[in-house]
Amino acid sequence: MGELLNILPVSDLRQHAAEILKKIRDSKQPVIITQRGRAAAVMISVEAYEKVEHEKEILWLLAKGDKEIEAGQGYDLDTVLAEADLILSQEPS
Numbered sequence: 001m002g003e004l005l006n007i008l009p010v011s012d013l014r015q016h017a018a019e020i021l022k023k024i025r026d027s028k029q030p031v032i033i034t035q036r037g038r039a040a041a042v043m044i045s046v047e048a049y050e051k052v053e054h055e056k057e058i059l060w061l062l063a064k065g066d067k068e069i070e071a072g073q074g075y076d077l078d079t080v081l082a083e084a085d086l087i088l089s090q091e092p093s
Contacts (some may be wrong), residue, residue, distance in 0.1 A: 006031040010040065058087060 004021075010033050011019055025032055026028050033041045040086075044052075068074040075083075 007039075008033055010035045054090075061087070 004049075006027075006029055008020065008031055013033055020031060024043055025047075028045055028048055030042050030048070032039050032072045033043060065074065065080070074080075
């Protein structure tokens with residue numbers, strides 16, 4: 001990762017929830033919430049979550065394509081590129 005992680009105990013989250021949510025939205029960096037000294041959850045902005053889900057969908061489609069190629073199935077290049085352009089045009093900013 002290379003970056004310093006934001007780590008907060010759940011007690012801080014309880015006391016400063018609004019401030020922490022603002023920090024997550026503004027910084028777009030995840031915050032690890034600990035409970036009893038152990039990582040319990042990760043909070044990320046909605047924007048970051050949507051980006052991860054979008055990237056996961058693209059990776060799923062690529063994996064599906066690989067399986068289709070191995071099975072001798074699939075689509076011609078023009079169809080694949082058109083679908084890729086459509087997916088990329090929907091990418092959240």
